[in-house]
Amino acid sequence: MAKINKNSNVKVKGLEGIIAGQTNISFIDGLKGRLFYRGYSIEDIAENCTFEEVSYLLIYGKLPNKNELKNFSTTLKRKRALPKHTIRMLHTFTKNMSSMEALRTVVSSLSSNDKDSRISSYEEKLDTGLSIIAKMPTIVAYHYRIKNSKTPIPPNPKLSHAENFLYMLTGKIPDSEGAEVLDKDFVLHAEHGFNASSFSVRVTVSTLSDVHSAYTTGIGTLKGPLHGGAATEVLLMLKNIKKPENVSSYVNKIILSHGRVMGYGHRIYKVYDPRAKILKKMAENLSAKNNNTTYVEIGQKLEHMMSDKKNIYPNVDFYSAIVYHNLNLTHELYSPIFAIARSSGWLAHILEQYKNNRLIRPLEEYTGNLNLKFIPISKRK
Ligand SMILES: CC(C)(COP(=O)(O)OP(=O)(O)OC[C@H]1O[C@@H](n2cnc3c(N)ncnc32)[C@H](O)[C@@H]1OP(=O)(O)O)[C@@H](O)C(=O)NCCC(=O)NCCS
Incomplete structure (x- = not known):
């Protein structure tokens, strides 16, 4: 029985440290804790831009002027409503279907309505992407209300992306502070280089598959607790820890069992995540x-212990969970909120990949057997 590749060339798992392609959408300096969207620092962006403005920047590569922003926001508003058959479909989902599962399924199904195929033009792909970005908050809010036996609330064209999402969830026009906080949270989550979901989106696009498939891949990848699923887990963890006095025993237990403190650690940032500082x-x-x-105090204690014991800091998901909790949002919505925000970064990656495409197909290192003697089924034990 022959074995190959006994001396592995693969030094790192998970493509760590591998440059998998070029981009001019965002730049991350993981050692200095810096992040730039299209060249602008995340601090400037978070201070000055709305989600609509940032989406335009990511998708078109430049900050919009007043007119461009108005037209872009109007386009998104016009595309918010869901087709009737999509609303009917949402009513058929079982109560145990999570928000992320519903979002993934509905976004995929929208291809039956939107014009999108592998031969569509760049403009049509852009248009499809904008339609998905516009509809994702509506899908999440409709699913949430239907699941909780409430009547869905149609989008309100007078409201911004963040305001309208809160309005569709609650039926109340949100106060300006709550909407501003969520808008800033969207901005901070909008883009982050070749993170797992954006990379998976690019892999899908690289086969010349369609925009709906790329988004479906992205949502499915984001859903995992090591990525966008972490914020939901953070709140469950905080509920479990209950009070600051319990932090020490909780962290010691996690470290002993080689577990994970959710919302902590990052593949790229070896110092404090600049988004987490703002959050x-x-x-x-x-x-x-x-x-x-209470949760902020638990956070302070966790920070001290994790930096002392593991040199690990909070990532974008830790404080965003506390922000959502304070906006009275239930933990099931945390990952879909991340998906809503990341939808504009995904479109930027989709378009960048289409523009300069080559199939993404890395090598694998085979570690199995070769030349085994074939045994007919009748002779197998
Ligand atoms: C984000 C994450 C997946 C990155 O993982 P990674 O780059 O593959 O890092 P590794 O799994 O190789 O971990 C490196 C070391 O840090 C530790 N570590 C990393 N994140 C940790 C965490 N959240 N809690 C406890 N230990 C952690 C590992 O145990 C390992 O320690 P060791 O070298 O002593 O064994 C990881 O930090 C994690 O699981 N975090 C929790 C989930 C989360 O918040 N995800 C959202 C990311 S934005």
């Missing part, structure tokens, strides 16, 4: 205003 301030402000600082 931390937002979480602290909201918690103080709501007079409920």
Whole structure:
């Protein structure tokens, strides 16, 4: 029995440290804790831009002027409504279907309505992507309300992307502070280089598959708890820890069992995630205003212990979970919120990949047997 590749050339798992392609959408400096969208620092972007503005920047490669932003926002507003058959389909889902599963399924099914095929033009692909970005909040809100036996609330064209999402969830026009917080959260989650979901989106596009397939891949990849599924897990963990006094025993137990503290650690950032710094301030402000600082206090203790014991810091998902909690959003919505925000980054990657495509197909290192003697089924034990 022959074995090959006894001396492995693969030094790292998970493509760590491998440059898998070129992009000019965002730049991450993991050692200095810096992030840039199309050349602009995340601090400037978070301070000054709305989600619509950032989406335009990511998708078209430049900041919009007033007119461009108005037209872009109007386009998104016009595309928010779901086709009737999609709404009927949402009513058929069982109660145990999660928001991410519903989002993945419905986005995939939208291909029956939108013009999108492998031979569509660049403009048609762009148009399809904008339609999906516009509809994702509607899908999540409709699914959430139907699942909770409430009547879905149609989108309101007077409201921004973030305001409208909160409105469709609750039926109330949100206060400006809540909407601004969610808008900033969308901005901070919109793009992040070749993260697992954006990379998977690019792999799908590289086969010249369609835009709906790329989004479906992206949502499915984001859903995992090591990626966008982490924020939901963070809240469950905080509920489990309950109070700051329990942090020490919780962390020690996790470390001993080689487990994971959710919302901590990052493949690229070896220092504090710059998005987490901004989200931390937002979480602290909201918690103080709501007079409920327990989770922020747990966060402070976790930070000290994780940096002391493992040199690991909070990532984007840790404080965003506390922000959502303070906006009274249920934990099941945390990953779909990430998906809604990342949808514009995905479109930027889809278009960049289509523009300069080559099939993404790496090599594998085979570690199995070769030249085994074939045994007919009648002789197998
Ligand atoms: C994000 C993540 C998947 C990156 O993983 P990675 O780059 O493959 O890192 P590794 O799994 O190789 O971990 C490296 C070391 O850090 C530790 N580590 C990484 N993240 C950790 C965490 N959240 N809790 C505890 N230990 C962690 C590992 O145990 C390992 O320690 P060791 O070298 O002593 O064995 C990982 O940090 C993680 O699982 N975090 C929790 C989930 C999460 O928040 N995901 C959202 C990411 S934005």
